[in-house]
Amino acid sequence: MSIAEAYDTPVARQPLVPPSPPRAPDNMTAFGRIKAIRDSVIGSWGQRAYQDDIIRGRFFRRSSFILNTPDAIRHVLVDNYENYTRTPAGFRVLRPMLGEGLLIAEGRAWKHQRRTLAPAFTPRAVSTLVPHMIAATDETIAKLKAAGNAPVDLREAMQRMTLEIAGRTMFSFGMNRHGAALRDFVMEYGERLARPNFLDMLLPLSWPSPRDFARARFRKRWTQFVRLLIDERRAAGKNDDAPPRDLFDLMGAARDPETGEAFTDEQLGDEVATMILAGHETTATALFWALYLLALDPATQEQLAVEVRGTAGDGALDIERLKFTRAVVDETMRLYPPAFLIARAAAGPDVIAGMAVRKHDVIMIAPWLLHRHEKLWRDPNAFLPSRFMTATPPDRFAYLPFGVGARVCIGAHFALVEATLALARIIGAFRVGLIDQEPVMPVGVVTTQPDRSPLFTISARA
Secondary structure, eight states: OOHHHHHHSOOOSOOBOOOOOOOBOTTOOHHHHHHHHHHOGGGGOBGGGGTOSEEEEEETTEEEEEEOSHHHHHIIIIITGGGEEEOHHHHHHHHHHHTTSTTTOOHHHHHHHHHHHGGGGSHHHHHTTHHHHHHHHHHHHHHHHHTTTSOBOHHHHHHHHHHHHHHHHHHSSOSTTTHHHHHHHHHHHHHHTSSOOHHHHHSOTTSOOHHHHHHHHHHHHHHHHHHHHHHHHHHHOOOTTSOOOSHHHHHHHOOOTTTOOOOOHHHHHHHHHHHHHHHHHHHHHHHHHHHHHHHHOHHHHHHHHHHHHHHOTTSOOOGGGOHHHHHHHHHHHHHSOSSOOEEEEESSOEEETTEEEOTTOEEEEOHHHHTTOTTTOSSTTSBOGGGGSSSSOOOTTTOOBTBOGGGSOTTHHHHHHHHHHHHHHHHHHEEEEESOOOOOOEEEESEEEESSOOOEEEEEOO
């Protein structure tokens, strides 16, 4: 049976509803909510957040708004986006890792960076990096095959693989020498410094919180490490007549089309850090969740394997024909959006959906809530890749795995190509199952992470 025929055939089985955290009481106190946020932002939302269009509340003497309607989201992220900046807590958490890179920058600095980087992330530019993606994925598959039938931590395997892809696409060299150090930096920051505490949310950005001093010490070590990577890549050189071979070449040659400015060394370091971290960690997490869902749903896993077999006639994969694989990636990011929350502070007064917004009020657009909202999705908690195979796509302001508007993720196409090709090759090579059935719960800390790394079984396909 073809994939297309499979969708035209009635399916009697119930769709998979993966485990998700319990919802908070709608009457939770402010201090209870702060404690919940400290553990996982996802656990701080109650049932109303999955049903109401807009929820207005109070947060440290300011109004807060959770927006779940496409029109209101469009207003904040597109029509009047310049009035909404990152919150102080967002800056505190992200700046030590990303500096003043594209994800953090505001105003003129952001526009300069966006214009300068855009040519490096066009579909044509990304296509030149696909061989790096394929090579690293195939090496991961070979290592998994060599391990035989032993239990495997696929979360760690995906982190190593996407880190290798990040290193090769950025610098044209593998991460054998530096991968362990880079993973240590990411794990250290995520476990010790990425979770906002009470003072991070209460104090103005100009007043350092106690944790900010630890973050500053971390940043000094981190920037020295990034500089080491850049110096090593520069030492490898480049033939002036050769086309760009990696993102570093593309970024080094980039010029602002309006001003002709190139990046300074400090700016280049922040952009490298942003691309490596945002690229490898979010894609690794998305691939883990996709493999977890497919392990829980063997029938969908087999549909994907059928598509891969029908697409890879000569051993190569045509990404344009991997429609179902892409739908699995899309549905995975609906249920487990890499960026589970977009928080903004109003720079000035505004009106949203008829409600007055004052300066410093906090606006929250939560893809985790939006993607599971009962008014916007049929069976919102179910794993149904077929919802992305229809002629009518989801409303672009109801599905935000990469944001939307002027500040949509510049690497969205890169990430989708990488995740789709990697998932197709892995499921084309293996049947994937879970050793234990204890639920894996998503935790919202910077990205939508699993609360533990379960062990998987893998068996080679004939």
